[in-house]
Amino acid sequence: MDVDSQPSMEETILVGDDLMLGPPSPHIPPDIAPHVLEGVNLCDGILRNLFLCLQINDIEPFCQDEIVLYRQCAERRDNQLRDRLRHSEHKLGLVMPLEQAKEREAQLLTETTSLERRMILASGIEGIEGFRLRWSLHGRLEDTRYISQDPY
Template identity: 75%
Template sequence: MDVDRQETMEETILVGDDLMRGPPSPVVPKEIASHVLEGVELCDGILKNLFLCLQINDIEPFCQDEIVLYKQCAEKRDKEIRERLQDSEYKLGFSMPLEDAKERVTQLQSELTLLERRMILASGLPGMEGFRQRWSLHGQLGDTRKRLEALNSGMAKRESPSPPGEGTTPAVKKRWFF
C-alpha cells in the first residue's frame, strides 16, 4: 500500500520581539564611547529600511528580510562593541594612574550593585514589561561584570613583575583616554 506523504515545511515568521532573544545591545560609557564606537557599523541604514517596510506594509510578516538583516547586523555590531569595551577597560587598567584605576573599579562595583538592586525590583514585575526590564538589566549586569574583570586584569598585568631580561616598563602617559 502506497501512502502519499506530503512533507510540510513550517515557515517561521519573525516578529519584532524576536530581536530580544539574545542579549541587549551594550551600554557604552560616554568617556570611552568615541574610541569604542569608531568604525563600527551601527546598522542605522538597515533599521531605517525595516521601519520603512513596517510603515508601508503595516504588519511584520511582510518585512521578514529586513528583520533578519537587522538582527544579523545588530548581533555582529554588539559582539564587536563588547570586545572593544573589554579591550578599552583592560587598556585603562593597564595605563591610567593607579589611583584613577582604583576609582574606576569602585565606580564599576557601585554600578553593579545598583543594577543588581534594580534586577531584584524588576523580578516582581509581571508580564511583558517585567520581562523587558529583566532582559535589559541582565545584559547590563553581564557587560558591566566583564568590563570590571577586564579593568582588574589590566591593573593586575601592570602590577605583576616583568620577566627577567625585559627592562623597565615605560612611563605612564598622563592622558589615559585613547
C-alpha cells in the first residue's frame, strides 16, 4: 500500500454526517442536569457559527474549519459530561438508602432492556432516518450501561 495514495486531512472534506461518527451527546436525567451542566462549555457559539457558515455558503466544503472546531468542542464537552454524570450517579448512590439504590439500579436495567429492544426494532429501518435513530439509541444504551455498571 502506497502511503502517498492515502488522502491527508487537508484533502478530506468533512460533511455534516461526519459529526455523527462517535456516540451522540449523553442523555442527562433532568433531576441532576443543573449540577452536571454547571460550568460546561456547551459549544453553542461554535454551533451558531457553523449554521451561519452553512446558511451563507449553502454547502459544507466551505465550512471545514467550523465543522472541525465544533467536532472537537463536542467531543470535549461529551467526555466531560459523561465523567460528571458518572460521578454524580456514584455520589447519588452513596447517599441513597439501600432500598432506593436498588430501585435506581433496577430502573437503569429496565431502561437498558427497553433501549436494547428499541435498537432491535430500529435495525430494520432503512435510510438516513434509520441510521440516525440507531446512532441515537446506541449512544443512550452505551451510556445507560456505563452508568449502571459504575466502576467506582
